Amino acid sequence: MSEKNPFPNEKNSGHVWDDNLRELLNEPPTWWRIGFHLSWILVIVYTLVYPSWPMLTTHYKGMTGWTSIGEYREDMKDLKKIRAKYEDKLPNMSAAAILADEELSNYSVSAAKVLFGDNCSACHGAGGSGNIDYPILADDDWLYGGTIENIVQTISYGRKGFMTAQASTLSETEIDELATAIYSGNPTSTSLFTEKACFACHGMDAKGMHAMGSANLTDGIWRFAAKDQLASIKYTIKHGINDTSDPKTRNAEMPVFGSKLDENDIKKLAVYVHKLGGGQ
Amino acid sequence: MATAKKNQQDQESIDKLYEESIHWHVNTGDETIHAKRVPGIFRNLKHVGIMTWVIFFFGPYLRWNGRQAITFDIPNRQFHFFDITILPQDVWMLSLVLLFLAILLAVVTSVAGRVFCGYFCFQTVWTDMFTWIEEKLEGNPGQRRKLEKKPFLQRKLHIKALKHSIWILMGMLNGITFTLWFGDAFDIWIQFLTLKATPIAWTAVATFAIFTYLFAGFMREQVCLWLCPYARIQGVMLDTSTILPTYDFHRGEPRGHLKKGSSNNDQGDCVSCNQCLAVCPTGIDIRDGQQEGCITCGLCIDACNLVMDKIDKPRGLIRYMSLDELEGQELRPLYKRPRPIIYALIMSIALAGIIYGLTHLGSLELRVIHERQPLFVTLSSGEIQNRYELKILNKTEKRMYIEVQASGIDGMKIHGNEKIFSAKPGRLTSHTLFIKVAKNNLIKHRQTVNIVVTDRDNKEHSASYDSMFFSP
Ligand code: SF4
Ligand code: SF4
Numbered sequence: 001m002s003e004k005n006p007f008p009n010e011k012n013s014g015h016v017w018d019d020n021l022r023e024l025l026n027e028p029p030t031w032w033r034i035g036f037h038l039s040w041i042l043v044i045v046y047t048l049v050y051p052s053w054p055m056l057t058t059h060y061k062g063m064t065g066w067t068s069i070g071e072y073r074e075d076m077k078d079l080k081k082i083r084a085k086y087e088d089k090l091p092n093m094s095a096a097a098i099l100a101d102e103e104l105s106n107y108s109v110s111a112a113k114v115l116f117g118d119n120c121s122a123c124h125g126a127g128g129s130g131n132i133d134y135p136i137l138a139d140d141d142w143l144y145g146g147t148i149e150n151i152v153q154t155i156s157y158g159r160k161g162f163m164t165a166q167a168s169t170l171s172e173t174e175i176d177e178l179a180t181a182i183y184s185g186n187p188t189s190t191s192l193f194t195e196k197a198c199f200a201c202h203g204m205d206a207k208g209m210h211a212m213g214s215a216n217l218t219d220g221i222w223r224f225a226a227k228d229q230l231a232s233i234k235y236t237i238k239h240g241i242n243d244t245s246d247p248k249t250r251n252a253e254m255p256v257f258g259s260k261l262d263e264n265d266i267k268k269l270a271v272y273v274h275k276l277g278g279g280q
Numbered sequence: 281m282a283t284a285k286k287n288q289q290d291q292e293s294i295d296k297l298y299e300e301s302i303h304w305h306v307n308t309g310d311e312t313i314h315a316k317r318v319p320g321i322f323r324n325l326k327h328v329g330i331m332t333w334v335i336f337f338f339g340p341y342l343r344w345n346g347r348q349a350i351t352f353d354i355p356n357r358q359f360h361f362f363d364i365t366i367l368p369q370d371v372w373m374l375s376l377v378l379l380f381l382a383i384l385l386a387v388v389t390s391v392a393g394r395v396f397c398g399y400f401c402f403q404t405v406w407t408d409m410f411t412w413i414e415e416k417l418e419g420n421p422g423q424r425r426k427l428e429k430k431p432f433l434q435r436k437l438h439i440k441a442l443k444h445s446i447w448i449l450m451g452m453l454n455g456i457t458f459t460l461w462f463g464d465a466f467d468i469w470i471q472f473l474t475l476k477a478t479p480i481a482w483t484a485v486a487t488f489a490i491f492t493y494l495f496a497g498f499m500r501e502q503v504c505l506w507l508c509p510y511a512r513i514q515g516v517m518l519d520t521s522t523i524l525p526t527y528d529f530h531r532g533e534p535r536g537h538l539k540k541g542s543s544n545n546d547q548g549d550c551v552s553c554n555q556c557l558a559v560c561p562t563g564i565d566i567r568d569g570q571q572e573g574c575i576t577c578g579l580c581i582d583a584c585n586l587v588m589d590k591i592d593k594p595r596g597l598i599r600y601m602s603l604d605e606l607e608g609q610e611l612r613p614l615y616k617r618p619r620p621i622i623y624a625l626i627m628s629i630a631l632a633g634i635i636y637g638l639t640h641l642g643s644l645e646l647r648v649i650h651e652r653q654p655l656f657v658t659l660s661s662g663e664i665q666n667r668y669e670l671k672i673l674n675k676t677e678k679r680m681y682i683e684v685q686a687s688g689i690d691g692m693k694i695h696g697n698e699k700i701f702s703a704k705p706g707r708l709t710s711h712t713l714f715i716k717v718a719k720n721n722l723i724k725h726r727q728t729v730n731i732v733v734t735d736r737d738n739k740e741h742s743a744s745y746d747s748m749f750f751s752p
Binding site for chain 2: 126129136275278
């Protein structure tokens, strides 16, 4: 940078490099200046129209009164209008009728995905894939029946299974024998099944009864699935299910959703669950 | 006698050459460039380039099979191109088209510089049309400059008003034409004329009108020099083999004014008439060498050739020439230059992709999503069940009735194909399918299943997809 300005008659900043490279003090082009002034004017106009400046306790609200939550509500209204075409039909239809209608059941499935995620998937897993000690909803084994009406019933009023703890009535060897027979898928092969009145709940053929929610003991699906399934069966026989007299009893309770969700949501959910793969 | 008179006329026209010779420099928008129009090859070429825009203005009125031949139907998410309908699922082809065009621009630039700018770019084309109107109304560049210097009230207000109205009308026509591509042209015209067009359409027209008026009417070369992004990146595509309008300084220098009646032998061929500057739409001096501001329109070549004719010198003092040629080397043939070859290669790949896409646009498309939660379930019968979500896209304009088949595993049972279901035209239809297999039929942890969907009414409309069957 040279000290003396070699171009004294030129509008330059006096900064010169490499003999003749210098910084000029020319005005920027007119269009550029216009653009610049337009930009800050736009900023002012924008802050006048929209909520902007912070004040001590609140903020400036803007001339149009626009808020993002207001816009969100407007959008939701629009969305409701679009959905109304389907939503208006749901209240007058039974879940079974919705299921039978291709368009409405597709709508219900897409709407129920979110409901299922919010209310059901914590226990039953995403897509009804089940969890440890919680039933899989995608298979066809239904303790209380898998018709659409059964499912509506289950969601609305909840379910609470019951099995008496047998630790005091059965000996260790009896438990072993019974559990092994159940594990092999053939519970009736032991006389204990009838002697100890297991049939009262599980039925003469051990296939369970939907009315009571008793399990089908002949299929390969376990309500309480475990790595060591035989041990798990023994545990259930010993401590029962929801038997308050045994502190080690298994818990199996489906909460009541009738008070939490409205009827249409329950119908949608039922259609969704029914369509997960095992609906009957 | 006749020759003497002709000589005198020649001499007069040579003297006139200097009338417009004033000092020029690159301007940053504070002065308006009034480019002179001279006839010549490149002027004609520019007209050819301008004519390609006729397609833009008349394209929307083309009809084909009872509808607009080319439509970008945004609300229905379809693009019609004559018989071909392209749906969002085929949008990868658009990427290939864009790649093709971008590389085409690059290859053209590396061969002949900013020719796109000079002949086809809407900015220079619209500017050319705007200044043509200006010339018709306000006279030649000299008269226009004088007019500019007059005080405001004397600036022939009515002529100016007429000029600006025409400019704005052109801008609006530009905007309206743009909107016509997105729907039925005649309907949209009616909507505009009855003032019932959508706010988006009005905004488009307003935006186009304002920016056409501003850019082609006022900013002109400023857009090419300071706003256009292409101006910034073209440099990397050029090399010393690129041909550009170039001033042959070996021949032209030292330049000097032509003295009356004498031919000066120690002078070069350039007679400092500044005609090349006077015609340049970006207002640059090509004699300073090849430069960024040059849009390679070649108009200076036309201008200089006219001068050379007048002073009886060979044409081509300014000509399309590469720096190599300027240094006396041969122009390298295209096939020996890696740059165009690589560009051409990419272009052919893109083109091949586009052709493949266009010829393989099926009428039915199938995608199968295997349910992952759970991957499989065991049923009470002991069978394993997998769940699949079929996404069926009907690309025709008729409703289809779909049959589903699946194969791949011995003894598999399909559930969910009992009923024929319908697929709406141009829409994606979802359908759930279950496959059950008895445990003893499963050989592997994962087995391939093939799912086929067919249109009941036209078996040629069919699509297949390979998915997986999972088991414990
Ligand atoms: S220098 Fe010549 S080719 Fe370049 S923009 Fe000007 S007139 Fe066109
Ligand atoms: S290059 Fe040609 S047009 Fe330009 S000043 Fe020289 S003679 Fe005139």
